[in-house]
Amino acid sequence: MPLSPHGRPTISTWDQAQLHTFAAADDLHISPFREDGVTYGTPTWIWSVVVGNDLYVRPYNGPRSSWYQAAMTRKAGRIRIADTEHEVTFTPADDTVLDAVDDAYRVKYAPSPYLEPMLHSGSRSTTVRIAPAT
Template structure:
């Protein structure tokens, strides 16, 4: 399995916002939407702000590939649903986005259930 480079981890994990464009089965991409990403160790995680109802999240469940963009850098990724099994993700969202409404929205039980780990796609 391909792993993230230290540079990718720093750039993506440090970005306040990235965009995700989910792939259709024919590999064309849908319209990109902004998401928040956090780093826990050598892993990157995202969640659906709208919980399981989020359209991009439902698309990922059907096809786990997407393209993410951060400051002009494009990366194809494979997303692995880990739900609430991932440890440290709530804490990472609190640390990065604060204890206000943004951090709170990303740490609800509904959002936590949508936790996805990002892997660089081969």
């Protein structure tokens, strides 16, 4: 991971045009690396939201979700959103953004009967921040 002049890790971010496209998209497919660290896993369709300058996802099945386990173990992979593929990194979301992510899910997915489980502790506690790989 690249380091800033102060010796801290730098975090890649999306540009504003990408974030605008991601916010409107409902087609994110996530493919964390498999155990070999080279082969991408089977793409899994999941909900995504944009909060601030970041892209977030949550596993419907919480920590038992296989894509979530792979993402947290391998920390990298690929996503496909809005007909574009991106090499990415996966990190647990900071607790300070969870309320804002909840709100973004409520706005984007309000009519869905699947919304409530995405706001409960199992899914909420496994919120993932997706950043472009450097």
